[in-house]
Amino acid sequence: MTGNAAPAPAPPHVIDGKAFAAALRQRIADAVPAFAEAAGRAPGLAVVLVGDDPASAVYVASKGKATRAAGMESFEHRLPADATQAEVEALLAQLNADEAVDGILLQLPLPGHLDEQAAVATIDPDKDVDGLTPVSAGRLALGIPGMVPCTPYGCLLLLQDRLGDLSGKDAVVIGRSILVGKPMAALLLGANCTVTMAHSRTTDLPERVRRADIVVAAVGRPEMVKGEWIKPGAVVIDVGINRLPPAEGAAKGRLVGDVAYDEAAAVAAAITPVPGGVGPMTIACLLRNTLVAAHRRAGLADPEGL
């Protein structure tokens, strides 16, 4: 971008997650004063970072900034890389008991000596804004209200914005992670799609993708999904954020998704770019979940239009 010109609008087949997320964040910020008035306090989000992985530190900083920009309280907690399981769980217990904290996010991955699942399971499900506790996963599977993981929820919002009602659509989810693939499949099923969950042992992946109206790629393999796999007119959601090795003389490699973007964009009706697609939706949905958790904890009806 040069000069002071506004950024050019994205071409119509590009799903502008950054703009959609900015609008969602604005609606959240607009809803915060009414909550604060009714509850006598701002919604609060606690983020816990264990260790000093630089990429995680960057995400935590941007989450804190977005939280404050929405008029919410941000509580940032850091534990050293050699923290014990008991220390992590003691901090989570303290945040569970803290009335000012509506949402708790334990930044993943944790250092290898810690048991992630066990730590996550100690988070109060009512404060589980990441939707990762067994209770939240169970509620999602059963179709009862709860906290839905931020990235798949953001993908669902983008899909519904493009396609409206998703009933009867054929969807393929590539990747079966706890953070994205599994909850994504549950959300699409809840929206009445016919869902195929593909993974590393799936046979005939290109043929399965070729039948899909909706493709969600969340495998963490750079540009793995090829343009010739995509059915003309399909909607492609690329959850991957992969950094390629730097070119000769460059400090940093290019960011790419799990989809070969240029090829797929030539065939798809719509596609999310990387960056600027799903990533910004994740943070907006984290704020949305925090505001929803705050309302429920205060005995207020869910905020509308979020």
Ligand SMILES: Nc1nc(=O)c2c([nH]1)NC[C@@H]1CN(c3ccc(C(=O)N[C@@H](CCC(=O)O)C(=O)O)cc3)C=[N+]21
């Ligand atoms: N418990 C937990 N919950 C998470 O949700 C979680 C986590 N742990 N650990 C790390 C991953 C990563 N993550 C991202 C959030 C936003 C962008 C994002 O906004 N990306 C921008 C910028 C990309 C860039 O320039 O690096 C984009 O895609 O346009 C990316 C990645 C949340 N995570």
